[in-house]
Each structure stands twice: as C-alpha cells, then as structure tokens.
Amino acid sequence: MLNDQHKGKSRRIKEQWIKAIFFIVAFASISVLALIVIFLFMEGLPIFSKVSVKDFIFGHYWYPTSEPPEFGIFPLIVASLSVTMISSLISIPLGVFTALYLAEVASRRLREWVKPLVELLAALPSVVIGFFGMVIVAPFLQDFLDIPVGLNLFNASLMLAFMSVPTICSISEDAIFSVPRELKEASLALGATRWETIGRVVIPASISGISTAVILGMSRAIGETMVVLMVAGGAAMIPASIFDPVRPMPASIAAEMAEAPFRGDHYYALFATGIALFAFTLIFNLAADYISNRYRQVGASTL
C-alpha cells in the first residue's frame, strides 16, 4: 500500500515534468517567432519618421541611395502581387488537376511512382530553379517571342509556378484522397459517371483542403526570394506588360540589405518593406486558416 502510494506520487511528478518540458519547448518556438516580429518592427518603424506611411506604400519611386533618397515601394508591391497572381494562374490548375488525376484516375502503381516525383520537385533548391530560369528560359523567351529581355515578370511567374505546384499538388492530393470512400460509392451507385462524381462530390468534399493547398502555394510564391532575385529583372517600375522586368519585395530586400548602411534610412526602409511582406503573407495564412475552418467537411452528412 505504501509502495503503491509512492508509485502514484512519482508518476505524478513525472507527468508534471513532461508537461513542463512540452510547455517550454512550445513556448520557446513561439517566443523566438515573437522576438523576430518585434525585431522586424523595431528595425522597420523608424523610417516612418522620415516618410509618411502613405508615401512609403504608394510612392512610385524607389531611389534609396540618391540624394535626397526616395522610398516608395508601390512598384515593389505591384511586382510581388503580379508575380504571385500570374504564377497562381499557372500553378493552381496544374497542381489541382495533377492531384485529381493522381488521387482519382491514376492506377495505384502509377500514383506510387508519380507522387514522390512531384514532391521531389519541391526539394529542388530555389537557386537551381532560378539558374534554370536565367540561363535556359530567359534566352529562349527572348528569341522565341522576340522581346527585348527574358528576365521579366512572366519568366519569374513561370519559375515560381514550378515551385508552388508540388505544394499545391501534394496537399490537395492528400485532401482528395481522404474523401470517404462511401461518398464516392454512393454517387456512383446513383448512376453518376466518374467525372460527375469528381466534379460534384469529390471536389466539394475536399474544397477546404484544396483551398489551403492553393493559399500555401501562393504564400510560398510571394515570399520566395532567390528565384525572383535571379529572374525577375529587378527594375523598380510598374509593369506595363507581362514581359516587363519587375522588382518584387523579397528581391529588393535581399539585393540591397548587404550594402545598406547599418541603421541608416535605407536599412530601416528595407525592414519596413519586410513588414509589408510579412503583412501580405500573414493575410494569406489567415485566409487559409479561415477557409479551412469555414468549409471543413464534418462527416459525410454535411455535403
């Protein structure tokens, strides 16, 4: 009896220890994140004593090293958004249709081969994709379309699409594959064709997973640095066509941070650009969260 009591006590202590360790681990990763955000704002906000928030966000000229300097990141924001939009137009159909094919149409053996291959695309370092875009795709675009420069919005979007397809495909495929079997069987039993089943049962049932996949793919595209640094061309102007060079926010930060005088206005302006970028990715992630909760499929009956 004494022994049992002792055992119970030591178990409780052990339990509390484990709880404490888990708490510390979880707290550590969250606090590191919080510190980074605090740092970002501390280093970025001082620029707004020199330029107003409105001039910073809607200013059309980015001349951080001129005398006097101009810190307008509107062309950079437009570049980031347009690159993300165009790459999504390419990557969403590719990613979602590949996922549908793999989960619903392809044979089990083919699926086991192709899915890892698509996921391998995600393992390609972005610098490799960037180099490919710079050395192979850019000269090809120049010659094929007879445009002045191959390092442009379209090339960058194409390369970013390559990077988002694996994310979109892999997560959508998981969502589609986990649609309950009885739903599909019921649909087929009612006489629906395979295509009707996919369009009216499988996609609605997995839409929350597919949306999450799409938004995660897009946030990967908007935050990607190396590719846009290498292939977007880097001209800080508002593009008039999709074959104009652009300068997305991450490229600007990466290219200039190294040479910006420490805690000078240019340095603060680059961190403030980082805040803008952070705001965009945060919006994307909140949207993904909202959509995946809003359209969550709870059991088969809610369809």
Place this chain on the structure above:
Amino acid sequence: MKTKSLIIIAVIATIFFGANLALAGNLVITGSTTVLPIAQKVAEAYMSQNPDVKISISGGGSGEGMKALIDGTTNIADSSRFIKDTEVKQAVDKGRYPVPFAIAYDCIIPVVHPSNTVVNLTVQQLKGIYKGDIKNWKEMGGPDKKIVVISRDSSSGTYEVWDEKVMNKEKVSPAALMQASNGAIVQAVSSNQNAIGYIGIGYVDNSVKALLVNRVKGTAETALNGTFPIHRALYMFTDGWPKGDTLNFINFMLHPQKGQKYVKEEGFVPMY
C-alpha cells in the same frame, strides 16, 4: 543524474572556452564582395607563410563590413567605397576609430554583347542610356534595337562608382534591370544581344565585349593615370591603427611583391 549533468556542463564549458582560446590567434575579415576575392587570395598566401594565424573571411557587402567593424566583430572591414559620415558617427559613439587603407584600384567597364557593333561610347552617351533618354542602339550607329539597360543594385559599391563617375548624381531610369552581382551582369549581358551593363575590370571575359569610354580602353595603366574616367579605390578598414596580426596582414597586403601581386592576379589594379 547530478553527476551526469555536471559532466555535460563541463563538456559544454570546455567547448565554449576552447573556442574562445582558439579565437585569440584569429583574424576576422568581412565586407565588400568586390574585395572578397583579393582578401581570400592574400589571406591564403599569408596563412601559408604564417601557419599559426587563422584568418576567416566572409563577404556580405561593404555595409555589412562597416557594421561588423562598428560592432567590434571583425578585425578588418573590406569596403568598395569610403566610409560614410553616418558610419563614422556610429563608430565614434561606440569608441571605435576606423582607419582606411587603400589596397587596390577597381576599374568599372561598360560591356555589351559580343555581337554588338558599337565600340566606343562617351560618358555623356552612357549617362543618356542609363537615364533612359537614349533608348535605341541606332542612335549610336548600332542596329535598330531597343537598348536593354542593366545596372547593379543601387546599394552596391559598383553602382555608387557608376552613379558618381557616369550619372553625376542623376537617377538611373527605373526601367533599368537590376542585377545583384558582377557575375549576374556578365550572364545577363552575354545572353542578350541588346543589353548593356557595367562590371569591375576583373570580371571582363570573352562572353562580353568591353567598350571604350571617351575612346580610352579601360586597363590598369589608364585607371592609374586617370585617363579612363570610371575607376575607384578599394579599402580595408581597421579599428584604430592596426596592431599585431592585423598590422602584419595589412603590411603584407600592401607589399608590392606580396599582397599587391594577388591584386593583379585577381584582375584589379595594384596600388604599388
């Protein structure tokens, strides 16, 4: 349990202090990516002659180098530009006194695609092209093609020289493509028949064609005697007048038969 944790603490402490001890004989060099190849070559030669000194070198840019010098995390800061007033002020606030050593000249050469028929441009023409006033190669006797203007990022040291010597403080057109390194400019110009860019003399190779500026070819001699208009000095900064290993290294760097030999090997123009 207790002994175990004591042992772990002892091991960690040893690693920590051991690392600190090892740092004592070390020399840290950081800063401009333009100076990086020179610093690397010279440091290798210096270490092979002085095996007891370990030199660690990193790039990151002139601004990063200055920041490291101000923070006291480096012995020598490489820079492709002179120190800025704001940086001097920050350094002095922290009780540091940056001392510059000019170690080499860098000559910036405008380059075009090898197939381009244009041979010579004046500084005025270069300025017109980069401002966006001159838009077509036919205005300089070339083919009827739109000029693709490629510039370095506005915060790079190379851009600053271009800004000062060519643009005369006027702004480069926002339509100009910005590339983050000399290598990227060579790559972009060599794959685009209508492109023009500018690079350090050490990066000129057969994949691009170097232009004459005001009918002067950019070489070591023309940079040193000042007839080639686009050139700049490269620096190493130390905190206060250097002492010990740092002083020895700077002396080695500036020696005509030692460090300066590697300056030339790397394609820059030696000072002595």
